[in-house]
Amino acid sequence: MDRYQEDQITVRNVRPPRGPVGALALLLTATGLVVTTAGAATAAPHYERPPSVQVGWTDSATPDKAYQVGETHFPLGAWQDESGQARVSRVYATFDLSAFEGKKVYGGSVFIQEQSAADCTKRAIEIWRTKPVGATPTWNTAPAPLSKIDEVLTTGFCPASLTFDVGAALRDAAANRQRRVTFEIRVPAQHEADPSYGRRLNWYRSVLATVQYNSLPTVDNARLYNGGFPCTQLKPYPRIGGTAHVIQVVGNDADDSDQRALRTEVALWPTGDSAARTVFTSEHGSAGRANTIRLPEGTLVDGQTYAWQARVGDGADLSAWSKKCYFRYDATRPPTPTVTSSNYPRWEGSAQTPKGVPGIFTFSGNGKKDVAGFEYSWSGLGVPGVCEYSGDAGQLVCRDPFSRPNTVRADTPGGTATVSLSPTGSGPQRLTVRALDSAGNASAEHVYEVFVPSAEPEVTVENGPPVWGQEILLRFRPRDGVTGVVEYEVVLDSGEAETRTAEEDGTAYFRFTATDVDGHQVKVRSRSGNGFVSPWTTWSHVFLPWPGVRSEVYPSTGEPSGGVGVPGSFTFSRPPGGTDVTAYRYAFDDAEPTEVAADANGEATITWTPSTSGWCTLTVYAVRADGSQYDYANWYSFQVAESTP
The missing domain is CATH 2.60.40.10 (Immunoglobulins)
Structure with missing residues (x-):
């Protein structure tokens, strides 16, 4: 039986079930009343069927033999065998309660189903608790009875399913940590020898039990x-x-x-x-x-x-x-701090900060004991607090307010703190500061505005126009007026930050291979020996989806170059992602296309001598090994000078 009890147990007892089972619905069917559940219990307490240890019966005519319930309906009370011999039988059922140790037992029931009755106008059945047994006893070895638990004396539906309230016995067994409980089902002594009170019980239903219990939260x-x-x-x-x-x-x-x-x-x-x-x-x-x-x-x-x-x-x-x-x-906000600087004057229309030098700022709680420290930022302060629902059980986790970046404790409650800060940008910059107390409450904000001259490093490409699939060499140089640069912090695309040590003149180099067909972005900032950290500057390059063309004699700058009769070389390189390029098709203005093979690096170089001056367009397609060409062409335009320079 699952939760509560078996889904359908026919009831022919005229009285409703007593105890916790009485809460189950009684539904009328063609054969009688049915105890049924709409599904498993969803709230405490719960019903569970304990495992059977034994279910069997005894026979007074064979007092040394125990009978197990099998696939034959079994007797209860007085009956006669085929030879006419009078016999009396009692039924014993033992259940394992070990699954309910440590739980609170509210009650429980035992169920039997009559298969037939000698006289439906008579019914008297008792259920007793006995000393527990491990196997079905014989008539002569019947366990000692402890107490009568319940009885059914009423008639009505016949044959019927009968319910006995055994809650008291189950509660006592649980309270005394007894792992087994045995029940004896019998006809009362005054009627036990009367065959009219005898009946047969259904073997398939056997003897079932439910325990109403709850695990204590x-x-x-x-x-x-x-x-x-x-x-x-x-x-x-x-x-x-x-x-x-x-x-x-x-x-x-x-x-x-x-x-x-x-x-x-x-x-x-x-x-x-x-x-x-x-x-x-x-x-x-x-x-x-x-x-x-x-x-x-x-x-x-x-x-x-x-x-x-x-x-x-x-x-x-x-x-x-x-x-x-x-x-x-503590719901009281601390007072607003004051901010001063020994070398970064407030901007009042003309004053600038020194270039390449960190600012020295002093925050003060002005003696107000509730001020435990300060929080500051060049980019504005968000909602105060260091709390998030990140605990392993989903609990709110709050950290010490001074465990956050850009916080500093005051030297004493209500005292001061001095920090060295580099601006994160140039032009007008706003340093926002607020006081914090030990409960994490934040004061109103104090804004200290300065004007910062440009100090970002300069970035140049040292090995010609970037080409997809080839190395790009960048040179970093300090901004004029920024001295003592010792290293650069570099971030390629969205990767991890790297450092490059600067040479004596403050320059450094950064190499990488162009592998992204869309292009690359490099962020860089300088660090000086005096603690100054420059703002970030960004270099980026986007690769267009056609083959590259480069020429020193005839660059595509729009300015006249070369001249009539002056030969110039043109180098073609693969379009981004073009790993299968084997050749290039090209044509100058309206000339017939010409094909040139690519080398192992996917490049090809041609030489061309103009016969006229003025504008010229070189059209170039990349070609695959199967002869198909890529979708996009490079229309490379340049201007030929009228005469040789």
Whole structure:
């Protein structure tokens, strides 16, 4: 039987089932009433069928023989065999309760199904709890009875499925950690020898049982969180700001169907005033996850210290209360800091910062003890805080506010901090600063504006126009006025940053092979020995989807070059991604196309001598090994001078 009990058990007992099974629906069918369930239980408590250890019967006429229930309907009470001999039988069923250790047992039932009855106007059946057995006993070795548990004395539907309430026996067995429970089913002593009370029980239904139970939910005392910080009982209690209203609890429940239906309760009270204890509730929590209680606005009072504890429930039972946790609520923003600089004057229309020198800035809390430190940025400050829902159980995790980049602690509460900063851009630049307290609250912003001259390094290509598939050599040089450059930080496309050591004159080189058909981007900034870091500058090149053409005598600059009768060479290179180029087809103006083979590097060079001056267009296609040409042509235009220079 699955949850609750078997899906359909015919009931011909005129009384409704007692105890927890009475909650099951009774449906009328063609053969009688049917106890049925619409599906598995979804909330505690739960029903489960315990495994059978033995189901069998005894016979007074063969007192030393035990009979196991097989594929034959079996007797209960007085009956006669084929020879007319009178016999009396009792039924024994033992169930294994080990699966319910550590769980709370609410009750349970035993079910039998009558196959036939000697007289349907008479019914008297008792169920007793006996000492547990491991195998079906004989009439002579019957286990000692402990107590009568239930009985059915009513008539009505016949034959019928009968239900016995054995909750008391199951609860007692669970309380005493007994792994087996044995039941004896018999006709009462005063009727046991009367054949009119005898009947046969259905072998297929046998003797079945259900246990109504619940695994008690628990609170994980190591997984209690307040405002993104673990629970603590140590003084001084932590000061928590805007996240203090978020309390999270990890609960557990061994029952699968309860693991997404936990109720979380949090009791909160001001320390020293337990009478003001208030309980807040959240539904639909999940086992093993951080279930959240959000305290209503106005619950917490600024400056007040609070205690809290939690418990979880599954709809049937509640866990014990967790240990107590403490915090102090701090909702007061610290005062705005002041900012001064010894070498970066405020910009008031004319003053500039020195080139290539980091700025020295001093932040001050002006003696206000609530100021623990400062946060600053050249690009503006976002929402204050260092909290995110990134915990392994989905809990809010908040870090020390001074663990973030661009933060600095004051030398004393309300004191000062001095930092050395390089601007991240040129022109008007705004340094934004705000004060932080130990709870992570942030002050209003102070903006310090300066004017920064350009200090980005210069980038030039040293080995001619970039060609796809070939090496590109970049040269870095400090901006005029920036001295003492010792290295450059370089980022190719979206890769990791690399460094290049500068030569004595501040220059450095960076080589890479052009492998991206779309082109490349290089970001670079310089670092000087005095700590100055320049703003980033970007060099980029986009590859066009046709073959490359280059000529020193006839460059495509628009200016007249070469001259009539002056030969010039033209070098063709592969279009981006053109790994299968074997030749090039080219034509000057309206001339017939000519084909030239490519070398091992995918290049080809031709020489051409103009016979007229003026504008000329060279059309070039890349050609594959099968003779097909690429889709895009390079129309390379240049101007031939009227005479030889």
